[in-house]
Amino acid sequence: MRISSVCVYCGSSPGLRPAYLDAARALAAALVRRQIRLVYGGARVGVMGALADAVLAAGGGVTGVIPRALAGKEIAHDGLSELIITESMHARKTIMAERADACVALPGGIGTLEELFEAWTWTQLGFHAKPCGLLNVVGYFDALIQFVDHSVGEGFMRQTHRDILLVDDDVDTLLDRLDAYEPPAVPKWLDDGDT
Numbered sequence: 001m002r003i004s005s006v007c008v009y010c011g012s013s014p015g016l017r018p019a020y021l022d023a024a025r026a027l028a029a030a031l032v033r034r035q036i037r038l039v040y041g042g043a044r045v046g047v048m049g050a051l052a053d054a055v056l057a058a059g060g061g062v063t064g065v066i067p068r069a070l071a072g073k074e075i076a077h078d079g080l081s082e083l084i085i086t087e088s089m090h091a092r093k094t095i096m097a098e099r100a101d102a103c104v105a106l107p108g109g110i111g112t113l114e115e116l117f118e119a120w121t122w123t124q125l126g127f128h129a130k131p132c133g134l135l136n137v138v139g140y141f142d143a144l145i146q147f148v149d150h151s152v153g154e155g156f157m158r159q160t161h162r163d164i165l166l167v168d169d170d171v172d173t174l175l176d177r178l179d180a181y182e183p184p185a186v187p188k189w190l191d192d193g194d195t
Contacts, residue, residue, distance in 0.1 A: 003179050005037040005063075007100035009115040010047040011108030020107045021050045023137040023171070027106065028054030030171045035060075039100045041092070042066030042084070044077035047106055052077055065095045093118060097128065102178045104133045107140045123183065124161045131181035133166040133174050141167065160184045 014021055024047045031038055038055045041048055042064030055062050056079060063082040067089055070076075076083060086092045093115055097103070103119040105112055120132045134141045145167055151157045164184065168174035 003034075003036055003101040003175070005039055005100045005102075006031060006175075006178070007039040007096045007103045007119070008051060008106060009103065009108060009112045009119075010040070010051060010106035011112055012041070012043045012046040012048050013109070014046050014050070015107055017138060019138045020047055020140070023135060024051040024106055025054040026171045027051065027104070027135060028060070029058060030175055031055060032058040032060035034175065036175075037061040037063065039063045039065065039096050041096070041111075042071075042076050042080070044079075045075050047108060049075075049077065051106070052080060056080070063099055065092050065099075067092050097122065097130070100130065102131045102133065102181070104135060104174065104178070105141075106135050107137055113144075120165055123164050129183040131166060131178045131183075132164060133168070133178055135171065135174055136167055136169045139169075 010024065028051050032055055038052065038060060040052060043049055043066065044052065052062050052064065061081045063084065064077050064080045065084045065086060066076050067086050071085060084095055086095060097119055103116065105116040116132060119130065122128050123130055123132060148162060152159050152162045166174060166177045168177065
């Protein structure tokens with residue numbers, strides 16, 4: 001699969017470590033180098049703003065998608081290649097997923113996790129076949145990955161569906177893995193004999 005656009009979920013806060021903004025800028029450089037368009041949440045602050053600004057500064061294309069209710073709170077970025085204002089969060093997430101070939105999460109909070117988990121669920125259910133990735137910056141997602149693996153161990157998730165979520169701490173390796181991704185040919189539901 002040749003990825004030409006990536007939806008990136010990330011925080012509207014910068015977080016406490018400079019490494020989070022550094023990772024956003026590194027991802028931006030890799031996207032532009034590979035001629036991959038950025039699709040993201042449309043804000044000009046936090047990790048989101050650093051990511052968009054770095055893509056734009058390097059000459060890349062950026063589509064931002066933000067609900068009208070958040071445009072003022074998250075401070076919608078007015079310098080993007082394209083800014084789409086939606087009437088709801090549901091519309092935002094749908095448009096972001098439709099415009100992207102893959103989804104990646106950088107460090108962020110509840111919204112970042114919710115968006116990633118929904119995109120991952122859509123792949124698991126076969127609503128789309130888009131790979132999902134975590135850029136595990138300075139171990140930010142370690143506890144989450146441990147919990148997800150625990151869910152597999154407890155029989156609430158198949159390993160095949162766990163493997164849809166690609167995890168790496170290196171930008172280029174993660175993008176290579178997203179490009180090489182093949183969706184699983186396994187149904188979502190467990191049979192009685194699988195438990």
